[in-house]
Amino acid sequence: MENTTKSPQNIKANEVAEFILDAGVFLMASGAHSGRVWRNCRRIAEHWGYRMNFTPTFTGILVSVWDDKNSENAVTRYKTAPSNSVHLETLTQISHLSWKIAYGEIEYNDARCELEAIKSKAHYPFWLVALAVGISCGCLCTLAGGSLIDAALAFCGASVGSVARYFILKKQFNQFLSIIIASAITTLIAGTDTIFGLGRAPEMTLATSVLYLIPGVPLINSVIDLLEGYFSASIARSLFAASIVSSIAVGMILSIMLLGINNF
Amino acid sequence: MELISNVLIDFALAFCVAFCWGILFGTPWKALLVTGLLGGFGHGIRFILLQSNMGLVAATLIASVSIGLLGIYVAHKVHNPPVVITMPACITMIPGLYAYRSMLAGIKLSDQAILDKNPNIIPTIAHNAVLTFSLLFTLAVGISISALLFRNKSIKEIRFDKSRTRLKEK
Numbered sequence: 372m373e374n375t376t377k378s379p380q381n382i383k384a385n386e387v388a389e390f391i392l393d394a395g396v397f398l399m400a401s402g403a404h405s406g407r408v409w410r411n412c413r414r415i416a417e418h419w420g421y422r423m424n425f426t427p428t429f430t431g432i433l434v435s436v437w438d439d440k441n442s443e444n445a446v447t448r449y450k451t452a453p454s455n456s457v458h459l460e461t462l463t464q465i466s467h468l469s470w471k472i473a474y475g476e477i478e479y480n481d482a483r484c485e486l487e488a489i490k491s492k493a494h495y496p497f498w499l500v501a502l503a504v505g506i507s508c509g510c511l512c513t514l515a516g517g518s519l520i521d522a523a524l525a526f527c528g529a530s531v532g533s534v535a536r537y538f539i540l541k542k543q544f545n546q547f548l549s550i551i552i553a554s555a556i557t558t559l560i561a562g563t564d565t566i567f568g569l570g571r572a573p574e575m576t577l578a579t580s581v582l583y584l585i586p587g588v589p590l591i592n593s594v595i596d597l598l599e600g601y602f603s604a605s606i607a608r609s610l611f612a613a614s615i616v617s618s619i620a621v622g623m624i625l626s627i628m629l630l631g632i633n634n635f
Numbered sequence: 636m637e638l639i640s641n642v643l644i645d646f647a648l649a650f651c652v653a654f655c656w657g658i659l660f661g662t663p664w665k666a667l668l669v670t671g672l673l674g675g676f677g678h679g680i681r682f683i684l685l686q687s688n689m690g691l692v693a694a695t696l697i698a699s700v701s702i703g704l705l706g707i708y709v710a711h712k713v714h715n716p717p718v719v720i721t722m723p724a725c726i727t728m729i730p731g732l733y734a735y736r737s738m739l740a741g742i743k744l745s746d747q748a749i750l751d752k753n754p755n756i757i758p759t760i761a762h763n764a765v766l767t768f769s770l771l772f773t774l775a776v777g778i779s780i781s782a783l784l785f786r787n788k789s790i791k792e793i794r795f796d797k798s799r800t801r802l803k804e805k
Contacts, residue, residue: 402722403718404774404779406717407716407718416689416797457660457661458660458661459662459663459722460663461661462718462719463715463716463719467714500658503654503655504659506655507651507654507655507659510648510652511652514645514727515731574735575732577735578732578735579732582729585729585730585731588660588722590775591771591774591775594772594775595775595778595779598775599781622737625740
């Protein structure tokens with residue numbers, strides 16, 4: 372990384388810090404591990420001629436930006452992260468943006484506009500996500516040894532649960548509540564397999580149909596952060612993932628109790 | 636012959652899973668196909684290793700590390716960070732069944748009558764929970780293999796051939 376550190380022309384430390392915080396916090400919420408956020412932010416700061424250091428936590432980022440030649444031109448700021456919603460395309464686009472800045476292809480104001488454009492980028496439509504979730508849970512069920520009927524029930528359960536979760540989140544309810552309800556609905560549908568003895572391996576239907584709720588990205592990121600030494604971010608992520616997993620368990624318990632524990 | 640067809644079926648199913656998880660996680664359109672191929676490849680490797688009587692954790696570790704290493708190379712081709720591709724690909728091997736079993740046994744543990752009838756519940760919980768955590772850890776190692784091997788270096792700076800080097804200098 373041999374960027375020639377230019378002297379900061381007319382960009383203030385405050386502006387750089389604001390840009391870095393915007394990009395970093397959004398990256399963090401979209402599912403980047405702390406090491407990636409750090410690399411992207413440092414690349415940007417170095418091109419604009421500043422040194423930087425930061426403390427990532429899952430809930431926000433504390434960043435210091437300073438100019439080696441002018442001790443007056445320094446700032447430390449904090450920004451809280453928006454709520455976690457995984458969107459990996461953001462990682463790609465912010466990474467591209469940071470490289471464009473590092474190669475000097477884009478000015479500060481244009482970079483700001485582009486960041487805003489990235490932030491307003493929409494996710495895939497909810498019906499496509501529901502369909503994809505259903506197909507993947509059905510395939511997982513078949514992989515685990517289920518028959519076609521098992522896979523079909525897993526498909527229905529996962530799709531319906533996913534749509535339900537979308538509408539609950541749209542009404543701005545707590546996300547843990549949305550997960551509890553979604554997993555309860557999914558388990559109710561998948562549980563019919565066990566109750567009526569439809570498929571060959573009803574246990575697999577139940578086990579695989581709720582997998583779409585598993586917080587895979589925070590779980591894996593927490594281990595990556597642990598390996599790279601960002602302990603506070605790692606602990607926060609694993610707590611978040613653990614509470615989501617327990618919400619899934621609560622939803623499943625509700626449905627299983629409803630259907631009768633002795634049937635399982 | 637049967638083994639080959641089984642591996643192909645496994646590959647196809649895992650391809651669908653990785654492709655669809657890519658949609659759920661918001662991987663860009665252009666990278667979705669690659670994601671699916673990587674996921675199918677990794678799961679296929681794990682299937683072959685399991686067929687040759689290797690332990691589940693070891694097989695998953697090898698599969699996820701090969702996804703991680705291949706992902707570094709492929710990421711260059713599709714101009715995406717490797718995580719975007721390898722994350723959904725590795726999720727195909729997520730230990731959902733073991734997590735479910737330990738949870739179900741946990742619910743049953745709260746009931747005295749079931750516990751008296753079947754005291755094997757506690758070893759069941761322990762076994763499945765340990766399996767779940769070790770499998771998750773191996774997946775994370777596979778995804779972060781680039782960060783572990785090429786410490787503090789961006790993937791974009793790893794060079795494979797001279798043509799890319801020239802491109803970068805331009």
